[in-house]
Amino acid sequence: MRIINPRIKLRHLVSFWEVARLRSVVNAADTMNISQPAVSKTIKELEEILGNDLFDRTRRRLTLTPFGEVFFRYTATSLSALRQGIDAAQGGEQRLLLKIGALPTVSALILPDAVRKLTEGGSGLRTRIITGPNDYLLSLLRTGDVDLVIGRMARPDDMLGLSFEHLYFERVVMAVRPGHPLLSVEEFHPGMVEPYQILMPTPDSVIRGLVEQMLLAQGVTELRDEIETVSNAFGRSYIRQTDAVWMISQGVVARDVEEGLIALLPIDMSDTIGPVGFTTRTDQVPEVTTSGFMQAVREVAALQR
Incomplete structure (x- = not known):
């Protein structure tokens, strides 16, 4: 098994993830409650270790380089796996928890009936519904803080490492x-x-x-x-x-x-008019509970066509 470069620390990955997710060193520093120079220094260290630039600093808005986009995808997967491993080692959740990211339009129109369909059998499943802007929900999806996102299809630039299943159109x-x-x-x-x-x-x-x-x-x-x-x-x-x-x-x-x-x-x-549907991670196969929920949503969404 190939050994990971010991110079890469968790702080490097977390700092890179937050800057890439928020497209801002300042906002990332605020989120992590550390100074902006500390974040910039950490990102620079990571780039030196990797031997490649992660961000294109020639544009007005901070954007990922092609290398940075690939590394961003694997960083998200790694942080998610680490979080799940810690949960498992500590005993995890006693009851199944389904975490759904949903745009407001879906929360109002689709989710009530879909959640009722899923839970009416008394399976003991806990459902956590998180709403917010699309960028925020996709960032939670990449880190594993939600199992899937339901809403309008994101811009192509935001779909790296993600897949979309169309359900219906909305205006x-x-x-x-x-x-x-x-x-x-x-x-x-x-x-x-x-x-x-x-x-x-x-x-x-x-x-x-x-x-x-x-x-x-x-x-x-x-x-x-x-x-x-x-x-x-x-x-x-x-x-x-x-x-x-x-x-x-x-x-x-x-x-x-x-x-x-x-x-x-x-x-x-x-x-x-634009497509509404599921956004999921391409590197994950939905678990049984997630698949059951997706089917319930498909049945409700079919009535909107």
């Missing part, structure tokens, strides 16, 4: 309160939203680029008092109290629309 909608002034306009067009507050997805969300492109194509160039949020609770509450327009995935508000609590502006949003 973005313009959601407003019932009785909103724009609902009574005879010939509505997107430019009419400019005088109103707009709730937009955050820049790191998968749908942000689609929304911006759609608005630009429709001639909407100025947004008044734009609010960026990924909080469904805030968005739902805010538009019901104001005349704001909420750009949001259809699945998040589907039930609210059915119940008459939220209305949709009459506009063709087909340009924002």
Whole structure:
């Protein structure tokens, strides 16, 4: 068996992982509660040991080199395996735990029925559901902190070492309160939203680029008092109290629309349609509990097609 270079320490791998995941030395230092120079020094040491640059420092945003992308994949796998080994050595969980990363649209539309299907037999399975931006969930997937992610397919650059299984297509909608002034306009067009507050997805969300492109194509160039949020609770509450327009995935508000609590502006949003499905790691075979959950999700998602 080939011996690992003894100069490579755990701190090297953790520091590299955090910088690569967050694309920022400053943010990585804050996460690890150490100084920025210490992180930079650790990364430089690792690059010297490996004999290759891990990051391309010529660009405005810190990005991985091709060598760094490969090393990033194996670092994620190694850290995940180490964490699982420690858990096993310490006795692990007494009950099975399924960890699911889900974008808000899936949490609202698909997960309730899927989790009910999975747990109604009283198997004793514990289910942990974690929501957040796509980049955050994919980072948890790479480290093994979630077993799979359900949501929109990520950008190609973010799919290294990951695979995607399509379930259904979903579009973005313009959601407003019932009785909103724009609902009574005879010939509505997107430019009419400019005088109103707009709730937009955050820049790191998968749908942000689609929304911006759609608005630009429709001639909407100025947004008044734009609010960026990924909080469904805030968005739902805010538009019901104001005349704001909420750009949001259809699945998040589907039930609210059915119940008459939220209305949709009459506009063709087909340009924002994108695939929703499972994202898993290519180097892992799903366990029995994970496979059972995925099948439950497939059955529920089939009703959305």
